[in-house]
Amino acid sequence: MLELKGLNFRYNNPENSFELSNINLEISPGEFVTILGPNGSGKSTLLNLISGEFRALKGEILFNNKPYLEYKRKEIAKRISFVPQKYYSVYPFSIYEIVAMGRTPYLNFLGFEKEEDIIKINEALKLVGIEHLKNYSINSVSGGEAQRAFIARAIVQDPELMLLDEPNAHLDLEHQISIFNLLKSLNQEKKLTILMVSHDINLAANYGKRMILMKQGQIYLDAENSKVLTTENIQKVFNVDAKVYTYGKNINVALFPNN
Numbered sequence: 001m002l003e004l005k006g007l008n009f010r011y012n013n014p015e016n017s018f019e020l021s022n023i024n025l026e027i028s029p030g031e032f033v034t035i036l037g038p039n040g041s042g043k044s045t046l047l048n049l050i051s052g053e054f055r056a057l058k059g060e061i062l063f064n065n066k067p068y069l070e071y072k073r074k075e076i077a078k079r080i081s082f083v084p085q086k087y088y089s090v091y092p093f094s095i096y097e098i099v100a101m102g103r104t105p106y107l108n109f110l111g112f113e114k115e116e117d118i119i120k121i122n123e124a125l126k127l128v129g130i131e132h133l134k135n136y137s138i139n140s141v142s143g144g145e146a147q148r149a150f151i152a153r154a155i156v157q158d159p160e161l162m163l164l165d166e167p168n169a170h171l172d173l174e175h176q177i178s179i180f181n182l183l184k185s186l187n188q189e190k191k192l193t194i195l196m197v198s199h200d201i202n203l204a205a206n207y208g209k210r211m212i213l214m215k216q217g218q219i220y221l222d223a224e225n226s227k228v229l230t231t232e233n234i235q236k237v238f239n240v241d242a243k244v245y246t247y248g249k250n251i252n253v254a255l256f257p258n259n
């Protein structure tokens with residue numbers, strides 16, 4: 001479905017020597033893949049390249065075997081949705097309006113929502129549990145509620161691939177689990193392919209099947225969770241001591257202070 005071949009990227013900033021180098025990655029339909037790595041390792045940069053926000057200096061991205069550059073922006077927007085790490089609201093859009101933006105690629109030239117669009121928007125609001133907030137301004141709700149609005153916006157896009165950048169960053173424990181459960185059900189029931197950056201190694205371990213570890217702008221390791229999550233790999237990438245326990249199908253990573 002998604003193929004990255006020899007991707008290279010640099011920011012146009014002479015003070016910043018960060019480089020994303022030689023990224024090769026293939027994602028198949030129906031996968032649930034998580035990306036982990038220390039701050040500044042290039043996770044968000046990579047997602048921005050895949051979402052089409054940034055353009056690579058070298059290499060190629062293919063979606064369904066067709067190079068990205070041959071797609072119109074609107075065609076990509078119907079297939080790939082992106083829940084970014086940061087959002088800046090300049091205008092106090094309502095939660096409903098934020099979610100409705102996900103339907104933009106489907107609207108006719110007049111930009112009117114059809115009955116079908118309205119149904120989808122309301123369904124998504126319900127799914128992420130913020131239907132009661134739909135008339136509130138995005139600026140007036142909590143970080144977690146805003147985050148769920150952006151996830152609902154990604155859902156109404158009806159994508160084949162959903163990219164998420166730390167979707168659980170602002171969420172309390174209950175909502176972290178509920179968002180991960182929602183993503184899991186979208187993945188299993190609607191065959192939505194998911195590529196997600198997460199800092200929560202335990203949630204990533206138990207929801208995704210395959211994990212990509214990034215370090216200093218490169219893919220350090222890309223394999224199934226049980227192969228990636230070892231004391232040695234966690235030490236090399238995150239520089240912390242960890243033990244990995246398995247309970248049946250569950251994996252639990254316990255961190256220990258360096259001593």
Ligand code: ADP
Nearest residue numbers: 011013016018038039040041042043044045046
């Ligand atoms: P991560 O998401 O893994 O924390 P990022 O991809 O956000 O890492 O950042 C990788 C590196 O690129 C960091 O050193 C960061 O400072 C730098 N960087 C990120 N965004 C920009 C930007 N817009 N301009 C210049 N440098 C940037």
Ligand code: MG
Nearest residue numbers: 043044045085
């Ligand atoms: Mg990031």
